[in-house]
Each structure stands twice: as C-alpha cells, then as structure tokens.
Amino acid sequence: MKSSYEQLEMELRPHGVFVTSLEExxxxxxxxxxxxxxxxxxxCAIEMIATAASRFxxxxxxxxxxxxxxxxxxxxxxxxxxxxxxxxxVVRLYNQMPEPKYVIAMGACAIxxxxxxEGYNVLKGIDRYIPVDVSIPGCPPRPEALLEGLxxxxxxxxxxxxxxxxxxxxxxxxxxxxxPVPNYGANDLDPPYNSSVFHPPPIHVGD
Amino acid sequence: MTDxxxxxxxxxxxxxxxxxxxxxxPSGQHSLLVPPEIAVDVxxxxxxxxGFDYCSNxxxxxWINGVKKGIWKSDSNEEIxxxxxxxxxxxxxxxxxxxxxxxxxxxxxxxTREDRPELPSLTPVWKSAEFQEREVFDLFGIWFGGHPxxxxxxxxxxxxxxxxxxDYIPPDDYEYEPTPHGQILERIKTKAGKTE
Numbered sequence: 001m002k003s004s005y006e007q008l009e010m011e012l013r014p015h016g017v018f019v020t021s022l023e024e025x026x027x028x029x030x031x032x033x034x035x036x037x038x039x040x041x042x043x044c045a046i047e048m049i050a051t052a053a054s055r056f057x058x059x060x061x062x063x064x065x066x067x068x069x070x071x072x073x074x075x076x077x078x079x080x081x082x083x084x085x086x087x088x089x090v091v092r093l094y095n096q097m098p099e100p101k102y103v104i105a106m107g108a109c110a111i112x113x114x115x116x117x118e119g120y121n122v123l124k125g126i127d128r129y130i131p132v133d134v135s136i137p138g139c140p141p142r143p144e145a146l147l148e149g150l151x152x153x154x155x156x157x158x159x160x161x162x163x164x165x166x167x168x169x170x171x172x173x174x175x176x177x178x179x180p181v182p183n184y185g186a187n188d189l190d191p192p193y194n195s196s197v198f199h200p201p202p203i204h205v206g207d
Numbered sequence: 208m209t210d211x212x213x214x215x216x217x218x219x220x221x222x223x224x225x226x227x228x229x230x231x232x233p234s235g236q237h238s239l240l241v242p243p244e245i246a247v248d249v250x251x252x253x254x255x256x257x258g259f260d261y262c263s264n265x266x267x268x269x270w271i272n273g274v275k276k277g278i279w280k281s282d283s284n285e286e287i288x289x290x291x292x293x294x295x296x297x298x299x300x301x302x303x304x305x306x307x308x309x310x311x312x313x314x315x316x317x318x319t320r321e322d323r324p325e326l327p328s329l330t331p332v333w334k335s336a337e338f339q340e341r342e343v344f345d346l347f348g349i350w351f352g353g354h355p356x357x358x359x360x361x362x363x364x365x366x367x368x369x370x371x372x373x374d375y376i377p378p379d380d381y382e383y384e385p386t387p388h389g390q391i392l393e394r395i396k397t398k399a400g401k402t403e
Binding site: 084 | 361362363364365366367368370375377378380382
C-alpha cells in the first residue's frame with residue numbers, strides 16, 4: 001500500500017515532473033554531506049584513515065570533510081579504545097558539536113571495551129556516556145564495514161521526521177544535546193555510566 | 208665488549224656491592240646490579256667515560272614474595288599468601304651510539320616494597336629517562352628522587368594504587384558478560400545470587 005505522496009511521485013515522474021517534500025530534500029542534503037570530527041584513538045583510526053584515502057574513498061558518500069573542530073562537525077566516529085582517562089574529553093567534544101549530531105561507535109573497544117573490558121584503565125563502551133547511533137563490530141572493522149555503517153547512518157537520517165510526534169532527536173527539546181562530563185574517581189570514572197543513556201543488562205546465569 | 212664495561216665498573220668501585228647478574232638464555236644479555244647510593248655516579252661514569260650516550264628503555268619489575276589469592280576487591284580472601292615482602296627493581300637499557308655498543312643493562316633495587324620506596328633518578332644523566340621513570344612511578348610506585356617532574360604519566364592523578372604491582376587488585380566493577388566462561392562464570396554465579 002503506497003502513500004498518496006508516493007503515488008503522486010510515480011504518476012508525475014514519467015512526465016518529467018520531480019516532486020519532493022521539504023523534509024525529504026532537507027534530509028537528502030544532510031545525509032550526503034556528513035562532516036566527521038577528525039580524531040582517532042587507536043588502531044581503528046588507521047582503518048578510518050584508510051577509508052578516507054583513495055582506495056576506499058569516503059568522499060563517494062560525501063563524508064570526506066574531516067573537521068579539526070567539533071563546532072564544524074556533524075558526525076563523531078569514535079574510532080578505537082576509549083581509556084578512562086580519555087572518556088571525559090570525548091564527552092566534552094560531543095557536547096561541543098552543534099545539533100544535529102550523530103555518533104558511530106567503531107570497533108569492539110568503542111562498543112564495549114572489547115578485549116580490554118576487564119582491564120583497570122579502559123571504558124566499557126562509549127555508549128555509557130553519549131547516545132550512539134550506529135555500532136560497527138570488528139577488531140578493527142574493515143573500511144568496507146565503516147562505509148556500511150555510514151550508509152546505515154545515512155538511511156537513518158533519511159528516515160528522520162521534522163514535524164510530527166516521532167520527530168528526530170535533534171529537533172525536540174525532550175532529549176539533551178549535552179551530556180554530563182564524568183569526573184575522575186579513585187578507580188573508575190564518577191559516575192561509572194550515565195543512567196539516562198545506558199542501562200546495564202540484568203545479570204543472567206544460564207543453565 | 209659489554210663484559211669489559213662491566214669489569215671496569217666493578218674495578219672502579221671495589222668497596223661497593225656491585226653484582227654481575229648472568230643471563231643464561233641464548234641472548235646472553237647479562238646485567239649489572241648497582242646499589243642505589245652509587246647509581247647516579249655509575250650512570251655519569253657510563254655516559255662520560257664509557258660513551259653510553261643513549262638510554263633507550265626504563266622499566267620496572269615487582270619481585271614480590273608470595274602469591275595473590277583473590278582476584279577482585281570484594282573477595283574476602285584478598286590477602287597475599289606469604290606477605291607483601293620483597294623488593295622493586297628498575298631496569299635501564301643503555302646504548303652507545305658513538306661506539307655502536309649495547310644494550311648494557313643496569314638494574315637498581317629498592318630495599319622494600321612498602322611505604323613509597325625511593326630510588327635515585329637517572330633523568331639528570333639521560334634526559335630520555337624522564338617520561339619512562341614517570342611511567343615506572345605510575346605503574347609500580349617507585350619514587351625517583353631528583354626527578355624534575357615526578358607525577359603520574361598514564362593514569363589520572365586521583366587514581367589509587369599502582370596497577371603493575373603484583374598485589375594490585377582491580378576494582379569489582381563487574382556488570383555483565385554476554386558469553387561467560389571459566390573464572391567469569393564462577394563470578395557471575397556469586398553476583399547473580401546477590402542481586403536477584
């Protein structure tokens with residue numbers, strides 16, 4: 001069952017008339033010029049650099065303009081192990097980015113701490129402090145995987161609504177655009193996670 | 208070549224307890240154990256008279272007597288079997304770029320492990336030791352007297368403990384594990400009993 005808008009589009013296209021909505025063309029423009037924040041934390045950053053270079057060429061998706069300032073960036077690619085010492089700075093960078101902003105957690109470490117999860121110095125996933133839009137598994141993910149994640153994010157942006165009940169996060173005041181920066185504690189960060197963003201799954205013991 | 212160097216140092220300080228520690232492995236990297244009170248003197252002698260102009264590596268070793276029993280902080284049996292006696296050691300790897308000799312391994316030991324053990328800093332002799340001595344202080348808790356900037360290097364200032372020490376017990380910050388097995392599974396069983 002097609003919507004009336006889609007029917008109109010199908011009818012008019014053969015006659016050389018292009019119909020669009022403001023929402024659609026706005027999202028189309030945004031999703032095809034995502035400017036990532038230029039920073040890398042570990043080996044995933046090397047794959048991110050490879051993705052940006054000529055062989056994989058992230059410019060094909062309009063995301064080649066790596067900005068050295070969070071004020072000019074739309075997308076934060078958390079590429080690599082986030083140590084507990086680095087986490088407050090990552091959150092602060094996220095806070096400094098203007099809306100609408102998106103986060104890709106790239107690699108096992110950025111998602112959950114990865115192989116260093118039980119270590120004394122590694123944050124168990126950046127989703128503890130900031131909302132993550134796309135998680136890319138891998139250790140490190142190949143450039144194709146990063147591009148796939150970027151395409152998924154573009155699809156997500158294309159689906160975003162501007163003026164209705166299920167409007168995008170960036171267009172409502174219900175969700176904050178800044179999140180509290182954690183402090184350094186005696187062993188861990190204080191608090192260990194932001195309870196408005198992250199809910200640890202219940203501990204379940206199998207048979 | 209390094210054997211001659213060892214010899215000349217031992218001859219220079221006849222009344223000091225300088226020990227030659229042999230390494231029986233194929234690499235045969237023997238080392239020299241120097242008492243802390245003459246470590247700076249020996250370092251200056253190595254640099255100025257024997258041409259060891261480059262300190263490539265500084266690291267620490269925790270020679271603890273006894274075995275750690277518990278793994279996490281909330282474990283009741285976190286005591287160390289056999290006490291916390293023993294000593295800490297700093298290892299310097301020195302090279303002579305000028306004479307193409309190296310590595311020469313210099314070791315210095317503390318008397319105890321407890322109460323902020325102190326050793327003389329060799330940073331005034333080799334500037335390249337500055338950050339690495341800070342790292343050793345951070346992870347092993349050896350205070351380097353005479354170091355220009357003795358702070359933690361890797362961990363943040365508020366961090367408690369020295370993680371590379373063998374009796375370091377990490378905090379019990381366990382939350383969940385998607386595929387638990389072995390030690391972690393045992394851990395989950397005790398944890399799950401408490402919360403549910």
